[in-house]
Every structure is written in C-alpha cells, then in structure tokens.
Amino acid sequence: MSTGVTHPNLDDWNTVCCFFRLPQLFSTCVAFSLVADMGIWRGNIGNWSMSIWCFCFAVTLIIVTVKFFDFESHFPLFWYNLSITYACYAAILCLLASVIYSITHVQFLPDGPLRDRATAATTLSCIASAFYAIDAFVWNYYWPEDIPCYVYTLPALLKVLETFVAGVIFVFLSNTSLYLHQPALEWCVAVYSICFIPTALAMLLKLGDWENILPVPFPIFQLGLTLLSVLLYISALVLWLLYQFYEEFGGQPQWSSDISCIDDLICTWIQRLAVAVLTAINLLIYVADLVYWARQVSIGTEDQPRDF
Structure with a gap:
C-alpha cells in the first residue's frame, strides 16, 4: 500500500463528508448539552448516553481537524480506512444510545420540559446515527476499485x-x-x-x-x-x-x-x-x-x- 499518494475519488468524498460531519458535530453536541442540563434527572442511563455523545463529538472533531490541516496526506489510506471504521462504530453507538435511553429512561419521565428535553436529545442521537451511517456506507461508491x-x-x-x-x-x-x-x-x-x-x-x-x-x-x-x-x-x-x-x-x-x-x-x-x-x-x-x-x-x- 502506498502511504503518500491520494486518489481523486477519495479526495472528492472527503470534501463531501464535511457536509455530513457538521451535522454529526451539531447533533451529538446538542444531545449531550440537553441531557447534561437535566441535573439529577439525568440518571445513570443519561450519564452513559452522554458519554457516548461526548466521545462521538470529540472523535469527529479530531477527524475534522485532521482534514482541515491536511494531516491525513501523510498516511491517506490508513486514515480513510480508520475514518470509515469509526463511522461504523459511531452509527451503532448513537443508535444504541437512542434506543436504550428512550426505552429505559425517557418514557418514565413526567410530562413537561424535562421529558421534552430528553426526547429532543434522543431524536438528535438518531439523526447523528443516520449521518454516521451515510458517512460509513457511501464511502463505498467513492473508494477506487484498484485500492x-x-x-x-x-x-x-x-x-x-x-x-x-x-x-x-x-x-x-x-x-x-x-x-x-x-x-x-x-x-x-x-x-x-x-x-x-x-x-x-x-x-x-x-x-x-x-x-x-x-x-x-x-x-x-x-x-x-x-x-x-x-x-x-x-x-x-x-x-x-x-x-x-x-x-x-x-x-x-x-x-x-x-x-x-x-x-x-x-x-x-x-x-x-x-x-x-x-x-x-x-x-x-x-x-x-x-x-x-x-x-x-x-x-x-x-x-x-x-x-x-
């Protein structure tokens, strides 16, 4: 594998991915903020979900930063493989957090602002999962056949x-x-x-x-x-x-x-x-x-x- 040569298809998709990563950053950050502001009503499941959203936000931010400063040009194919793998994990993690948080916590909250806040966080987590899934699987159409x-x-x-x-x-x-x-x-x-x-x-x-x-x-x-x-x-x-x-x-x-x-x-x-x-x-x-x-x-x- 050549580690110093990029492929035009990969560069094209890496540019397109910026439009997916911004919603990923936004949805995970807002979901985390909404639940973090619930205080004692967060519960253990809320804390666990927050850790997932925080992790996904942090790693996505690192990926965006690496792309912004063009660091991936030093190890392009390894970086692209790693980015796709991370997107797969993030999609599953955000989906898991959405399902578990809604089933085990949100539905037991009393009607009112707290439940609305938790519902919004769950919705944003689902949106993040969808964008991560798109990020992971659409790479397949841009990945060069010879690599x-x-x-x-x-x-x-x-x-x-x-x-x-x-x-x-x-x-x-x-x-x-x-x-x-x-x-x-x-x-x-x-x-x-x-x-x-x-x-x-x-x-x-x-x-x-x-x-x-x-x-x-x-x-x-x-x-x-x-x-x-x-x-x-x-x-x-x-x-x-x-x-x-x-x-x-x-x-x-x-x-x-x-x-x-x-x-x-x-x-x-x-x-x-x-x-x-x-x-x-x-x-x-x-x-x-x-x-x-x-x-x-x-x-x-x-x-x-x-x-x-």
Whole structure:
C-alpha cells in the first residue's frame, strides 16, 4: 500500500463528508448539552448516553481537524480506512444510545420540559446515527476499485461486531457487584478482555496494512486467534450461566428473586441476563468468524474488499 499518494475519488468524498460531519458535530453536541442540563434527572442511563455523545463529538472533531490541516496526506489510506471504521462504530453507538435511553429512561419521565428535553436529545442521537451511517456506507461508491478497503469485507464486519458487543458487555460489567463475589465470574470478565484486545489489534494491523510484520501468515494468525476466542467464550458462557442463574452455584434463577427489579427496569438480574445474552451473541459471531478463516486457510485465499 502506498502511504503518500491520494486518489481523486477519495479526495472528492472527503470534501463531501464535511457536509455530513457538521451535522454529526451539531447533533451529538446538542444531545449531550440537553441531557447534561437535566441535573439529577439525568440518571445513570443519561450519564452513559452522554458519554457516548461526548466521545462521538470529540472523535469527529479530531477527524475534522485532521482534514482541515491536511494531516491525513501523510498516511491517506490508513486514515480513510480508520475514518470509515469509526463511522461504523459511531452509527451503532448513537443508535444504541437512542434506543436504550428512550426505552429505559425517557418514557418514565413526567410530562413537561424535562421529558421534552430528553426526547429532543434522543431524536438528535438518531439523526447523528443516520449521518454516521451515510458517512460509513457511501464511502463505498467513492473508494477506487484498484485500492483494497478492509472495512468493506466480511471479516472486517465480523470484527466490528465482535468488538462492539464486547464493549456493550463492558458497560454492564461496570457494575462490579455482578462478578466480584465469585472467582469463576471474574474469569468471565477476564475472557471478555482477553478476547477484545487481540481482536482490536488484528483490526488495527489490517487497517494499517501491517499484517506482514507477523511471523505467520495473517489468515493462520486470525484462525488461531479466533479459535482461542471461541473456546474462551464457551467457557465464559457456561460459567456465567451456572453461577448467575443456578441456585446450586449461588445464582438467582428467577427475575422475581431480585427485589431491586420491582422498582428498577435495569436491575441487577436484568444486567446478568443481558451479559449472558450478549456473550451468546458474541460467541456466535466468533464462530462465524472461525468458519470464515478456516475456509480461507483451507483454500489459501482471502475475500477481496468490496465483497458485499
């Protein structure tokens, strides 16, 4: 990959993207401001949503700044790949914040200015998600056919999903009472971290076209990494279910056994269930990833970019 040459199509789209990034900045900034001004009515879900909007605003501002000062000319293709990947994550994050904030918080607010403010923030978050999605997917029509783009391949999509689901799991695990009382559950938390870090590293290697620095071919590296992740996630899913939902292991099998669930929609038992479901989902994604890389190793090829 050439790191010092740009392509006219990429330059054209980078200019067009400015018209999408300004609404991204505006919607995330205003959504954050509206909820921040709600005081004690923000709630924990409001604080979590604010952190997402603040993160998206900050990273988008960095991207705009890099474009304004033409810093991306020093590493154009890596920067464009990274920008598309970020847009994918931001679209999913803003959509997730919109859904969770509206379902678990906004609808329980009393009618009046506070609820109107929260509703407006949710709407702006949806708008931001739409603009990020446009930013991510319309790149495909400007990306030159002769230059590989990792983001538009099946393994890249799987990696995005794996890291995203793991990130949501970490949000629920911020409640340390879910696992600190049991070493087996602490192992589950370790599994999520062990699998997340190398998955993110593999994405970074591919985005920067640095996979040649590995001592083994990249498909074999990915196959071994994904197989390890599948085995670890199986252990995490089994242990989490046993120690959270079976009385023999100190778990709570029924929602009604958690008194806090009477008054709290996102009570501890629901959080335990959410982590179990997300663990199962990520395991399935890793299995799909394993099948993909097993196929690539067996036939000695790798899907070309823009395969979907």
